[in-house]
Amino acid sequence: xxxxxxxxxxxxxxxxxxxxxxxxxxxxxxxxxxxxxxxxxxxxxxxxxxxxxxxxxxxxxxxxxxxxxxxxxxxxxxxxxxxxxxxxxxxxxxxxxxxxxxxxxxxxxxxxxxxxxxxxxxxxxxxxxxxxxxxxxxxxxxxxxxxxxxxxxxxxxxxxxxxxxxxxxxxxxxxxxxxxxxxxxxxxxxxxxxxxxxxxxxxxxxxxxxxxxxxxxxxxxxx
Numbered sequence: 499x500x501x502x503x504x505x506x507x508x509x510x511x512x513x514x515x516x517x518x519x520x521x522x523x524x525x526x527x528x529x530x531x532x533x534x535x536x537x538x539x540x541x542x543x544x545x546x547x548x549x550x551x552x553x554x555x556x557x558x559x560x561x562x563x564x565x566x567x568x569x570x571x572x573x574x575x576x577x578x579x580x581x582x583x584x585x586x587x588x589x590x591x592x593x594x595x596x597x598x599x600x601x602x603x604x605x606x607x608x609x610x611x612x613x614x615x616x617x618x619x620x621x622x623x624x625x626x627x628x629x630x631x632x633x634x635x636x637x638x639x640x641x642x643x644x645x646x647x648x649x650x651x652x653x654x655x656x657x658x659x660x661x662x663x664x665x666x667x668x669x670x671x672x673x674x675x676x677x678x679x680x681x682x683x684x685x686x687x688x689x690x691x692x693x694x695x696x697x698x699x700x701x702x703x704x705x706x707x708x709x710x711x712x713x714x715x716x717x718x719x720x721x
Contacts, residue, residue, distance in 0.1 A: 584659040592631045592657070592692060602633035602690070603719045607712050610705050626708040628695040630717035634680030635689035637719055644714035645673035649698040654679065656691045671711070678720065693717060 599606040608627040632639050632654075643652045643665070650667030652675055663684055665675050677684055679691070695715055699708035 585657065588655070588657055588659050588692075592690060595629050595692065596631040599629075599631065602631045603639050603717055605630045605715050605717050607715065610699075610709075624698060624700045626697045626699050626705065626712055628712055628715040630693045630715075632679050632686070632691045632693055632717065633689055634686065634719075638678045638680035638683070639717055639719050640676065640678050641693050642714070642716040643675040643695045644711045645669040645671045646697045646708065646711050647671050648704065648708075651694075651696045653694045653696075654684065654686075654691060655694065656686045657688045660687065662686060662691065674714070 595606055596602050596604075606629045608629065610626065611623045628643075630641065632641075641652075641654075643650065645667075647668050647670060650669060652665040652667075653661060654663040656662050663677075665677075667675075669675065679686060679693075680689075695712075697708045697711065699705040
């Protein structure tokens with residue numbers, strides 16, 4: 499029976515132990531993965547990766563977008579103001595007039611203008627005013643402006659300040675201008691508006707006569 503020579507078995511038993519190195523590699527894998535991810539993010543976040551040569555930068559595009567958004571908002575705000583402001587002013591005026599007159603479709607015969615007169619916007623001191631808030635929602639409204647032998651103006655305004663109709667005198671003292679608002683003869687864009695009657699009266703005597711004519715001004719809903 500052959501016997502191994504001394505040292506042969508030892509050489510056969512001596513081998514390379516890979517386990518410690520394998521364990522070390524496995525323990526390093528998470529760190530390698532982390533480094534790989536960091537490297538990828540570093541490349542992706544570099545200026546060259548974000549903005550290839552020849553393409554505009556993202557900051558410039560963002561600024562252009564902000565400028566476009568600002569201009570759009572400015573134009574929209576301007577359009578809204580232009581549309582809304584006349585309506586707000588007119589609604590405020592109509593509310594004040596009809597409160598003083600006791601309701602719509604009732605004439606408000608204003609006294610001669612002085613420094614306290616503000617029922618009519620920027621009133622002229624040589625004019626006598628009659629105003630009436632028209633509300634044709636429940637039916638047409640009849641407007642009557644009594645005759646006046648000197649300059650007279652009858653104006654109908656809609657709720658957005660559009661001038662719908664104008665009648666200019668003079669008319670004989672025994673004459674009158676009468677018209678209906680709503681349902682055919684004269685239509686408003688909405689149901690509400692203002693009739694403004696103005697008579698020139700530059701002297702005290704003319705004022706007295708104009709106030710007498712003013713008593714025959716009227717506006718009322720057609721029954």
